[in-house]
Amino acid sequence: MKHMKAVGIYLIILAFITTAIAISGGAVFAKENSSKKILAKVGKIKITEADLNARLNLLPTEYQKRFKDENQKKAFLERLVQIYLFAMEARAEKIDKALKVRIEDAINSILAQEYMKRKFADSTTISEKEIKEYFDGHKAEFARPPMVKARHILIKAGPKAKPREISAALAKAENIKKELDKGADFAKLAAQYSDDPGTKNKGGDLGFFPRQRMVPPFSRAAFALKKGEISNPVKTPFGFHIIKVDDKKAEVKLTYEEAKPRIRSMLINMKRKAAMDKEIKRLEKKYKVKIYTQK
DSSP states (O other), X not given: OHHHHHHHHHHHHHTTTHHHHHHHTTOOSOSSOSOOOEEEEETTEEEEHHHHHHHHHTSOHHHHGGGSSHHHHHHHHHHHHHHHHHHHHHHHTTHHHHTHHHHHHHHHHHHHHHHHHHHTGGGGOOOHHHHHHHHHHOGGGGEEOOEEEEEEEEEEOOTTOOHHHHHHHHHHHHHHHHHHHTTOOHHHXXXXXXXXXXXXXXXXXXXXXXXXXXXXXHHHHHHHSOTTOBOOOEEEXXXXXXXXXXXXXXXXXXXXXXXXXXXXXXXXXXXXXXXXXXXXXXXXXXXXXXXXXXX
């Protein structure tokens, strides 16, 4: 079991580096290696200590920590050799020809990502002044609306229900309300009677929600109730609801410090998109792009 887990980890880690090997025919090592010590040979390919370290440096930090130990490095090298062996045999069997489009797309994707990372690095710089100006001009965006925590019992009567079915549903809802008025447990009655499969086994609990999340008749009734109050049957397109409010939260306005991370992220995305749109137009003009629509 431990062996299988270790293999899985190595496969995940090697996924970060095998794309480069597969799409380049094996010639992916740095030309200016500081260490010429050869650790392995695969056919004509030589893997030096610097080559191995370059591979390890490509990994996320949390994975790099796994390979401080020499035995772990050796195990990683063995997996790398295995990848070369399989890739070389795949070429020998002309598998790379069948994957030509995928390989080309992989190369283009890597190049595009690296180009964008270098080209738009400055787009991720947002000043404190920019954040503050946005906050001062858009304070209404940084307020949490009033929230209600409620539960309900639904007696179904959809838009296509006939008059007698609507009357029967209303009568059933009114009888349930009478039981609640006498002190019956709301959660138990929800489990027994509610036609809402998503909440009936949770005592009808809907959690906290803002006014806009529910259909208007439901929201109007829920937000009009005080904490602990239970409504009379409320008609919506789904049927008749009996609503109980468990808690309420007033509107909360975020402070500048609370809103700052969200604003920074938003401004970065806006600036990056603007820069990318501008660059795409420049490149489209440079390379004379034409897109022919199918009729």
